[in-house]
Amino acid sequence: MIIAALLMTLQVAVQDPRLERLDPETRGLVGAVIDSAREVGLPSEPLVQRALEGVTKGAAGARIVAAVRRLSADLGTARGALGTHASSPELEAGVAALRAGATPQLLAHLRDVRKPPLTMALSVLADLVAGGVPPDSAAAAILVLAPNARDADLVDFRRAVERDIALGAPPGTATSVRVNAGAASPNAIHAPPPGNAPPPRRP
């Protein structure tokens, strides 16, 4: 009886209360995916957040389960490329890069040339592709910048490329020009001075 009580306590304790926002059937399926991910050492928080995003946006249960399953699989692929020591933010950014078109080999190469954390480098790669830069151009640019650029430099680089694209430059050309300019002068990849920005920064 004591053992049964203990097992019940354990079950209640490990069940994430936030998942109660899902309907019972979806909750069970999502919970099973999360348990499987946890068993192989993958972070569960991104999976929980994806499920909560789905339920808040009113998605059907089957769609939520499919999204959580796909994310779990991609987190596994990202970890395979980035290594078992990769943090949860790095894995999440790795998933974004993979979905943007980066290969696992590229992620592994990035891991070899840049000191951790890789979160910003991977995110900027994904964001460039989302902004219209061809995946190959974005990957080549990040690999050139990754060894020495700071996180802030990478964000400035992304903003500079986005601005050039908004002004009418072809995305691939904007990227390569900014990278070449950055190689010639590290300050050239920076966006123009924004003036005295307020303490909280914008995304």
Added chain:
Amino acid sequence: MFDRHEDVVERVIQHLRRPVVPPIDPGLDARVMVAIAQTPGGSEGRRWLYWASLAAAAVLAVVLVAHPWSRGGRASGSDLLQFVFVAPRAASVSLVGDFNDWDPARSPMQTAQGVWATAVRLAPGRYRYAFLVNGVEWRADPAAPVAKDDEFGTPSSVVTVGGKRL
């Protein structure tokens, strides 16, 4: 002076680490064992104590280890970010995303003549988010990269907070 202070501290630590060996009566063990054997219900009491200890240890382990919904790992090195959305005709705008469990009630935005704003402290990581206008309309942040892998049919944006380089 600092070195001397450390030396004193080190000596105190060494002193405290020495094993304490009080004088022990050679017959003490035998007398204790006899007394325990004569205690009524002693064996059952110890069994109950064993199971209670086991249960307490299990509950403690669950509390300490199995907190999958805790975001404690992201708590350090946080960054204050300001989110702004222009919607002059909106009655309400909420910021929802990976950082607030996609709960519209957690981050309602304040308006000044249609410019809605709020600031959120975020730990290093990549977050998806969106604005919920009037409780029904999902809008991405026009000032941020778009989340390309939207799977729920509504637009989202992403923000990345950099971590400290090792």
